[in-house]
Amino acid sequence: MTTLAQLLAHRATANGTAPAVIEEDATLTWAELDRLSRQMSAHLRTRGVGPGDRVALHCGNSAAFLVAWFGIANLGAIAVTLNTGLVGDGLAYALGQSEPALLIIPDASARTHATEIAATRFPLGVLSFADKPALFAMIEAEKPDPAWDGPGADPLTIIYTSGTTGNPKGVLSSHTAYVESGRRMAEVLSLTPEDRCMVFLPLFHANPQYYAVMSALHSGCSLILRPKFSAGGLFDDARRFGATLFTFVGTVLSMLAARRPEGDTDHPVTRCVGGGTTAELCALMQHRFGVRVHELYGMTETAGWASANRAEDYRAGSCGRVRDDLELAVVDEGDSPVPTGETGEIVIRPRDPFRILLGYWANADATQKASRNFWFHTGDLGRFDEDGYLYFVGRGNDIIRRGGENISPAALEAAVLDLPGIEDAAAVAVPDAIMGEEIKLCLVATPDFSPADLPARLCGRVPDFMIPRYVQLLAHIPRTQTEKIRRNLLQANTDGVTDLRPPHR
Numbered sequence: 207m208t209t210l211a212q213l214l215a216h217r218a219t220a221n222g223t224a225p226a227v228i229e230e231d232a233t234l235t236w237a238e239l240d241r242l243s244r245q246m247s248a249h250l251r252t253r254g255v256g257p258g259d260r261v262a263l264h265c266g267n268s269a270a271f272l273v274a275w276f277g278i279a280n281l282g283a284i285a286v287t288l289n290t291g292l293v294g295d296g297l298a299y300a301l302g303q304s305e306p307a308l309l310i311i312p313d314a315s316a317r318t319h320a321t322e323i324a325a326t327r328f329p330l331g332v333l334s335f336a337d338k339p340a341l342f343a344m345i346e347a348e349k350p351d352p353a354w355d356g357p358g359a360d361p362l363t364i365i366y367t368s369g370t371t372g373n374p375k376g377v378l379s380s381h382t383a384y385v386e387s388g389r390r391m392a393e394v395l396s397l398t399p400e401d402r403c404m405v406f407l408p409l410f411h412a413n414p415q416y417y418a419v420m421s422a423l424h425s426g427c428s429l430i431l432r433p434k435f436s437a438g439g440l441f442d443d444a445r446r447f448g449a450t451l452f453t454f455v456g457t458v459l460s461m462l463a464a465r466r467p468e469g470d471t472d473h474p475v476t477r478c479v480g481g482g483t484t485a486e487l488c489a490l491m492q493h494r495f496g497v498r499v500h501e502l503y504g505m506t507e508t509a510g511w512a513s514a515n516r517a518e519d520y521r522a523g524s525c526g527r528v529r530d531d532l533e534l535a536v537v538d539e540g541d542s543p544v545p546t547g548e549t550g551e552i553v554i555r556p557r558d559p560f561r562i563l564l565g566y567w568a569n570a571d572a573t574q575k576a577s578r579n580f581w582f583h584t585g586d587l588g589r590f591d592e593d594g595y596l597y598f599v600g601r602g603n604d605i606i607r608r609g610g611e612n613i614s615p616a617a618l619e620a621a622v623l624d625l626p627g628i629e630d631a632a633a634v635a636v637p638d639a640i641m642g643e644e645i646k647l648c649l650v651a652t653p654d655f656s657p658a659d660l661p662a663r664l665c666g667r668v669p670d671f672m673i674p675r676y677v678q679l680l681a682h683i684p685r686t687q688t689e690k691i692r693r694n695l696l697q698a699n700t701d702g703v704t705d706l707r708p709p710h711r
Contacts, residue, residue, distance in 0.1 A: 208358030209381040210279040213423045215353040221426040227269045228430045244350035246277025257282030262306040264288045270338040271409045280354045286364045287410040291669035358382035376567030377506045382560040387509035388420025396517040397425035404449035406432040416510030417453040437465040441473040455610030456482030471496040485523035507563040513596045524595035531558045552588040553581035606635040611671045621667045627652040630683045632691045647674035657704040677704045
């Protein structure tokens, strides 16, 4: 089984009547999910979608997302899973750069905005539907397509991930990357068909696609879809739906620790998996909530993860050992390995074919730059201990990671500099106990500028997750002789910083 369609068809045969997707209002079995996905595939063909075409999917956490995603895959087409928070130029860039044959979108307000962009900037067909039942009714009359049996090396998704400069890059990944990542994740978590994985992180991200959906396909466990994360309601939801695990980004654990000091162990959750946390938070999760944290290291480009702590091979504080189908090294500036225990850049390459990204979509320069000396260069810093466990140390670039979102300082700076009264701008990360990192925007502005007006002025120009928490007015932005922003100086400067968060929050 080398494709998503083959894997889903196998799961429908092996566990057809078992629940695959559990939502507040409905449950789909594996057989129903398989049938609906192949009906979706047939419907997309009537709209002219074929192998290799891109189909943009702008959809929140719902069985509709999964039916559409598997339907796209069953055609040999490429799903462009768009961040539902994208607006304005950010959304237009992703649509324009990926050049999809069709946009699938359910939300009324987003649909209006997206179709306006599609109509005014470039030709784009739109498949819109009011809600999940409406989508299923739309495809009900279609005869299900057979399961697609194309090669696993064919591309499956484009996921846009922010860089430190310029526009986001579209990570192009294959069926094989997904299938093999999911196979090993199911082993990491010792999943069985009796497990239920709660998914509250957005399905357009690599995290739930690789850690939850793909491992469920291999193990037969159920997916519980929730619209968003709730620190107060997580364990209540776990009790109500019988969740035994969930996927996380570091912010999730920080928020649980901050907002649930009383603890809660009367629930069925035994473990969680994700990256970006600390040894202290892992220990707290075990003690306060009875949940074991499977810390891992990875990114979208590496099929979601490259190393992880396994049930039977666990070292607290580390990101575990490297997957058996990948090779990972820690190197110096000249790409030579550093001694054990020393910090360097994390670089990765596959031991078996098609295990990491195929490249950056329509961006040969970025692909070549990241692939120096036949290694994929992550830009992240790490170290190995003497037993081969990987430790994540930090980032070697300027990306801001706020609440699970990767934010490009350059993208925010470009949006801000387009506002009247702003003469210069620089965005930097500052540590935050809840969000992991927050955004501080340093500005050179005219005397009539008010920091309090900034969120309203940025609304519609950038996603909500890019609205800065802090603003600092400066006489000038420090730069090097080559005009690079000296972000370290800005991070260290705390004079005259305005907190834009309302006092009651």
